[in-house]
Amino acid sequence: MKTLLLVLAVSGLSAQSAVFREYxxxxxxxxxxxxxTHCREAFTDLATVASPEENARMKSAVQDAGSHAWIGLLDDLKGWKWSLGGEDLSDEFTHWNEGRPDLKSSNETCAVIRADGLWADRECSDTYPAVCYDEKHPSKFVLAAARTTWHEARTHCRSEHTDLASARNMPENRDIHSLVTDYTWIGLRRNTWARWSDQSPRTFTNWDESQPSRTRQAGDSCAAVGSAAGTWWDVGCGATNHFVCEKVYTRKQQTFKMKMRSEADVNDPAVQRQLLEQLHAKLEKHGLSDFKLRWTVSPHKEPEKKT
Incomplete structure (x- = not known):
């Protein structure tokens, strides 16, 4: 079968940058x-893994690394945020009880205010009263006496008032404290394993079946890849392991539209394959190698009738 392939026009449609990570x-x-520190000095950063494909490439780089190798995911104390919004708690007022939060349980990711006005980290599934913030209420803070989970308390406060209470300074903390007699929810919650070392948000994980650990020693936890299966493990950050760095390259991608004419029936899948093969060969002949081809057919439009 012969087909006549004629490229009539080539036009750039769009350009975008793609990130490629070399592990x-x-x-x-x-x-x-x-x-x-070593990865930031010698490469770009500790490894970030954002997809199964990247995890497979990262695993191939560490297949002979021993039992574990560090990657750039960290679960630390800096992920606490107010339900009402704002920056991470590390840059704001805090009033934790001594030794809190301690990270001894990975599920202790919600905060209560105690009878003495200090804060403690508790499991979000525990049930306590809550203090709501109400921007229209004269005192701004309202006690919800019913014992609920943290998420149920947030739902109630958002439906009946504004949100769970935030204590961004000592006067606000005193106002909230004046309403409580025992552990009571406030609007503080920690996002676990939220960011990578390069500060990109975590959108993909590949934890081993038993990970991340529910209990741990006091202190931060960091992620390490197991070289055998490529799954991730929750390991105390003070342990020593091999590690995986990333070198990040930004590649500019350009999308083109090409019009083609053929003597054959372009709706025939066999003809479409042959046209793409011919075009692929021509592009490679002109020195292009990093490209993808896709066949699309525009709907036929009848010519407009003119009077």
Missing amino acids: HHVDMVKTWAEAQ
């Missing part, structure tokens, strides 16, 4: 923080 196993033993 490097570093055969040195360091803590997570030491590994982060």
